[in-house]
Amino acid sequence: MSARDAILARIRSASRGPSANVEEVIRAHQCGPQPLAYGDLVQRFVERAQRLASTVEQVRSRHDVPRAVAHYLEHQNLNRAALCWPEFLDLDWFGARISVAAQRPEPEDEIGITGAFCAIAETGTLMLLSGHDTPAATSLLPETHIAVVARERIVATMEDAWALLRQAHGALPRAVNFISGPSRTADIEQTVTLGAHGPARVLIVLI
Amino acid sequence: MQVTALRFKRKAKQNLRNARLQSALSKIQVRFVQARADAIADLDDFEAVRQRATAIREGVLANLDAWLERFEQEATRRGAVVHWAETAADVNRIVIEIAQANQVKKAIKSKSMVSEECALNDALEAAGVQVVETDLGEYILQLAHEAPSHIVAPVLHKTKDEVSDLFAKKHDLPRKTGIAELCREARDILRPHFVSADMGISGGNFLIAETGSVLLVTNEGNGRMTTTLPRVHVAITGIEKVVPTLEDATTLVRILPRSATGQDITNYVSVLTGVKRADESDGPEQFHIILLDNGRSAMLGTELQSMLRCIRCGACMNHCPVYQSVGGHAYGWVYPGPMGSILTPLYAGLANTLPLPNASTLCGACAEVCPVSIPLPDLLRELRHRQSTQDLRPWRERLGLRVWMWLALRPLWFARATALASRVGHRLGGAKHRLRWLPGAGGWTHGRDLPAPAGKTFRALYRARKPR
Numbered sequence: 141m142s143a144r145d146a147i148l149a150r151i152r153s154a155s156r157g158p159s160a161n162v163e164e165v166i167r168a169h170q171c172g173p174q175p176l177a178y179g180d181l182v183q184r185f186v187e188r189a190q191r192l193a194s195t196v197e198q199v200r201s202r203h204d205v206p207r208a209v210a211h212y213l214e215h216q217n218l219n220r221a222a223l224c225w226p227e228f229l230d231l232d233w234f235g236a237r238i239s240v241a242a243q244r245p246e247p248e249d250e251i252g253i254t255g256a257f258c259a260i261a262e263t264g265t266l267m268l269l270s271g272h273d274t275p276a277a278t279s280l281l282p283e284t285h286i287a288v289v290a291r292e293r294i295v296a297t298m299e300d301a302w303a304l305l306r307q308a309h310g311a312l313p314r315a316v317n318f319i320s321g322p323s324r325t326a327d328i329e330q331t332v333t334l335g336a337h338g339p340a341r342v343l344i345v346l347i
Numbered sequence: 348m349q350v351t352a353l354r355f356k357r358k359a360k361q362n363l364r365n366a367r368l369q370s371a372l373s374k375i376q377v378r379f380v381q382a383r384a385d386a387i388a389d390l391d392d393f394e395a396v397r398q399r400a401t402a403i404r405e406g407v408l409a410n411l412d413a414w415l416e417r418f419e420q421e422a423t424r425r426g427a428v429v430h431w432a433e434t435a436a437d438v439n440r441i442v443i444e445i446a447q448a449n450q451v452k453k454a455i456k457s458k459s460m461v462s463e464e465c466a467l468n469d470a471l472e473a474a475g476v477q478v479v480e481t482d483l484g485e486y487i488l489q490l491a492h493e494a495p496s497h498i499v500a501p502v503l504h505k506t507k508d509e510v511s512d513l514f515a516k517k518h519d520l521p522r523k524t525g526i527a528e529l530c531r532e533a534r535d536i537l538r539p540h541f542v543s544a545d546m547g548i549s550g551g552n553f554l555i556a557e558t559g560s561v562l563l564v565t566n567e568g569n570g571r572m573t574t575t576l577p578r579v580h581v582a583i584t585g586i587e588k589v590v591p592t593l594e595d596a597t598t599l600v601r602i603l604p605r606s607a608t609g610q611d612i613t614n615y616v617s618v619l620t621g622v623k624r625a626d627e628s629d630g631p632e633q634f635h636i637i638l639l640d641n642g643r644s645a646m647l648g649t650e651l652q653s654m655l656r657c658i659r660c661g662a663c664m665n666h667c668p669v670y671q672s673v674g675g676h677a678y679g680w681v682y683p684g685p686m687g688s689i690l691t692p693l694y695a696g697l698a699n700t701l702p703l704p705n706a707s708t709l710c711g712a713c714a715e716v717c718p719v720s721i722p723l724p725d726l727l728r729e730l731r732h733r734q735s736t737q738d739l740r741p742w743r744e745r746l747g748l749r750v751w752m753w754l755a756l757r758p759l760w761f762a763r764a765t766a767l768a769s770r771v772g773h774r775l776g777g778a779k780h781r782l783r784w785l786p787g788a789g790g791w792t793h794g795r796d797l798p799a800p801a802g803k804t805f806r807a808l809y810r811a812r813k814p815r
Contacts, residue, residue, distance in 0.1 A: 144431035147586065147640045151412040154648030160410045162417050165591050166557045172399035172598030176391050188611070244628040247542050263612040272626040280571050298597045312558050314623060314630050315575065318616040323568035325530055326608065327484035327500060329371070329507050330378035333530045336483060337537065338568020338615070 171299045174262075181261040181294045182346070188264025192321030193334055194342040198291075205288055205345050206236035209253070212343050213238070218284060222251035226273045228288060245277040252282035252339075257308075258293045258301050259344075263320055266344070267301050270315035279319060285339040287319070290347045348466045348494060350695040352679035355702035359673040368674050371504050379665035382609025383716065389611065390601075400602050401720040403595045404656035407587075408647065414556045414589045415638065421559030425621030427634040438462075438639050439470035442548070442581055445635055446476050449579050451545040457563075457570035458482035459550030460498050460659060461583050461639055463681045464694075467548070478548075479540045481569035483533050490517045496675030498682060499607045499661040504674050537569070547573035547631065551584030552658070553599060554636075557592045560620040561636060564604060564613040571615055580631035582619075586638045587655040593618070599658060606660040606718040642694050650729045654689050656719040663713035663723055669706050678703060685713040685723045692730055698739055704730035747787065765804050773802035 141149070178184040186196045197208045205228070213220055224233075224240040233240045245252060254274070256266040266287050270276040279285050295301055298318070305312070323338030334340055351358075362368050387393045407414050419429045432438045438461075446454065454476055456462065468478045468489070480489040484501035488494065491513055495501030502510070510529055515522035518536060523529050549570055553562040561582045563570050574580050590596050596618075604610040623630030646655055664670040664684025675683035679700075680691045688703040704727045707713075713723040734740055735748075754761045776782055776799020785792050803811075 142431070143433045143437060143640075146433060147431055147638075147644055148412050148415070150640075150644040151415075151586075151647060154644065155410065155412065159413060160406065162410070162413050162556070162591075165406075166417075169592055169594050171594045172403070172601070173392055173395040192614075247538055265612060265616075270627065270630060272624075272628070275628045276571070276575050277629045280568060280575065298600070299594055302593045302597065312560060312618065312620045314619065314621055314627065316618040316620075317571065318612070320612050320614050320616075323566065323614055325483045325567045326378070327482070327487070327502055328505075328510055328526045328529060330374045330500060330503070331526050333527050335534070336530060336567035336569070337481065337534055337541075337572060 169302075174297050174299060178261055178296055181296060182291050184261040185259055185264055185294045186346070188261070189321070189344055190264070192264050193324075194264065194321045194344050196344045196346060198346045200347075202288075202347055203231065205347070206231050206233050206238060208345050209286055209343070210236040210238055212286070213251070216284070216341065219250050222253050222286070223249050223278050223282065224253040225255055225275075225278060227255055228253060245275065245281045247281055249282045251284045251286065252278040252280075253286045253288065254279045256287050256289045256293065258295055258304055259289050260296070260298055260301055260318070261294055262297045265298075265318050265320045267305075268317045268319060269305075269309075269313040270317070271313055276315050276317060279317065280338050283335065283339055284341045284343070285319070285322075286343045286345065288345045288347065348463060348681055350680045350691065350699055352691055352695065352700040352703050355677050355679060355706055358677040358679070359706075362673045362677055367506055367509070368504055371506055372671055372674055375503075375665055375671055379608065379661075383606055383662060383665070384609075386605035386609040386611060390605070393602075396598060396602050397718055397720060399598050400658075400718055401656065403590060403598060404658070404719050405653075407589055407591065408652060408655055411586070411589070411644075411647065414591065415586060417556040418554050418559055418589050421556065422621075422636055423559070425559050427559065427621055427636050430635060430637045432637055432639045433641070435465035435639070435641055438465045438583055438637055439467055441635075441637055442467060442583070443470065443474045443476070445579065445581060445633075446471065446474065446546060449545065449633070451476055451579065453477045453479065453540070453544045454546040454548055455479050455481050455540055455544040455573050455577065456485070456548040457550070457565060457573040458485050458501070459548065459583055460495075460681055461550055461585055462548065463495060464641065465583070465639070467583070476546075479537070479544070481537050481540065481567075481573060483530060483567060486533060486537065487513065490514075494676065495681070496683065497661060497664065498659055504676065541569075541572045541576050544577045546579040546581060547575075547577040548581045548583065549573050551582045551588055551636070552603070553596045554584065554589040554638075555591075555593060555596050555618070556589055558618075558620055560618045562596050562600070563617045563619065564600065564615070565617070566610075566614040568615065571617055574617065574619055574631070575629050578631055579633045579635070580619075581635045581637065583637045583639065585643055586640055587643050587657075602718040603658050603660050606662040606716065646693060651689065651693065651726055653721050654686070654693075654726060656721055657686055658719060659686075660718055662716040662718065666712040666716050668708060668710060668712070673706075678706070685727065686721075689723065689726045689730065697730065697734055697737060701734065701739060704734065743787070762804070762806055766807065769800040769802060769804050772800040775799065
């Protein structure tokens with residue numbers, strides 16, 4: 141008997157009670173208790189994102205993004221060469237004196253500019269989906285991660301984010317990454333240090 | 348990993364005298380206990396979330412076979428390969444086979460307690476595969492050749508100075524003293540490994556049956572690198588980790604980091620499904636998921652089944668007065684604290700772990716904070732009961748209990764014996780009414796005096812009272 145069959149047989153011999161209808165349980169997508177409604181989703185998102193050490197800049201339109209990014213880079217004293225998801229290549233980066241490229245990220249790249257599928261107000265979290273035009277490594281390898289999100293893409297909870305994803309795509313992409321601020325570690329003396337292996341800085345530009 | 352639980356008392360005694368360790372352990376109160384309390388208070392209704400989390404986990408266990416099959420079917424459909432392992436040795440064999448089939452020379456790992464359970468690193472190294480731990484804590488342990496002492500914060504037992512010394516020696520670089528500098532040094536040293544590794548090995552916090560996904564909660568980003576950059580990804584986890592839907596996983600994620608480190612959410616929550624698609628520039632070409640039993644299925648349908656709900660947050664150990672005093676290494680295996688005192692005996696046998704179920708005051712703090720309502724003190728009591736019925740306790744204890752049972756079943760003799768003991772105790776207590784030593788309870792009176800009995804028993808006093 142294979143390990144699989146032996147393990148399943150042992151589980152079956154121990155199982156009690158009526159068997160559940162697996163497909164029915166899945167279809168129900170029952171949600172657990174969620175936070176009470178937030179008055180203002182944007183305000184809650186900004187407050188929580190800042191608490192997790194992200195920087196948040198709000199701009200009026202998509203075309204203001206390069207200027208906001210340039211301002212941040214200048215303030216942080218960072219280089220002005222960035223990797224960028226293709227969806228933002230059309231913006232006037234040149235005018236903001238930032239050079240952008242949409243290539244596969246390498247470990248020495250310093251700045252990664254991505255979008256986000258949506259953002260979650262409850263915890264100040266970004267939700268990114270992997271894909272051809274949305275490589276996961278752009279939000280991971282560079283020390284600075286810049287995410288551009290539209291205000292109307294802010295939902296209250298992770299449950300809402302799943303519903304939005306099912307509506308838009310049906311199936312899950314290879315990787316769904318929920319990102320909540322710069323990477324951190326507290327392994328040495330339980331003291332939080334930002335910038336572990338992932339980005340050390342996160343800028344969220346809200347349109 | 349070898350089980351050394353029988354040395355619990357000796358190790359505990361040493362650890363109590365170890366000033367460095369005591370200083371490290373003293374951080375638990377603020378960093379974990381207080382942080383959790385704050386994060387729980389931030390939820391609108393923690394109790395409701397906890398009840399739902401408990402129901403989700405218990406519901407899965409009632410039909411574990413069906414949920415595992417559903418998970419396997421969906422994961423396979425998305426291109427992952429699901430392996431089943433009866434024992435730790437089987438996990439190691441499967442990982443080595445995957446490594447050999449893919450000419451893997453170097454594997455990077457993110458933190459996985461199940462791989463610690465299997466002593467996977469040793470097995471891989473013996474098979475000629477270089478293994479690099481990339482979680483900062485686990486990396487420090489790998490350099491120091493030590494075992495984790497906490498399931499969430501594996502180097503809880505080490506001070507910053509010890510890490511400074513270790514890095515200076517192993518990295519051959521000038522000694523750093525700041526925590527941020529030490530983290531930076533580890534980042535710089537480990538970065539090239541992420542890019543050059545052929546295989547990434549991770550654990551799995553939850554398996555999602557609906558989508559065939561593995562969910563990982565991490566903070567450092569090393570988990571994401573491990574599962575994104577190498578061409579082969581192997582996720583190893585226990586068969587009990589399956590949950591039905593994304594919504595269920597979300598409820599558990601709402602409660603896991605809050606219980607563990609007091610974070611509302613970990614920096615990264617990654618839901619990984621299948622392999623890299625043809626048009627994607629990153630992601631693994633192969634995704635292997637190993638489901639380990641190692642004694643888990645044997646707990647189903649027994650008094651200990653509720654232990655399988657465990658989501659490995661570590662709150663029980665953070666709040667345990669025994670763990671807070673003696674540290675994780677005393678428990679002698681991968682899992683310390685109350686949850687470890689239940690899991691280790693089941694894994695290694697009751698006889699090889701006698702001190703563990705007794706390494707608890709049964710104060711109930713662990714059950715109070717458990718996010719999936721595991722009645723840990725009841726389970727510890729159940730193991731104590733098993734030790735007793737299997738005649739594993741020392742003969743003196745058994746004899747003592749027998750004598751007590753004989754008396755307790757005979758009220759007249761019980762009254763006489765207690766009256767005698769009370770009189771003798773009163774006289775021995777002298778003017779200070781204190782007993783400095785008690786036969787058979789030397790451990791108790793070693794550190795304090797026992798108040799001497801008043802001389803008369805309750806029954807005697809009751810009889811003497813005149814009805815009003």
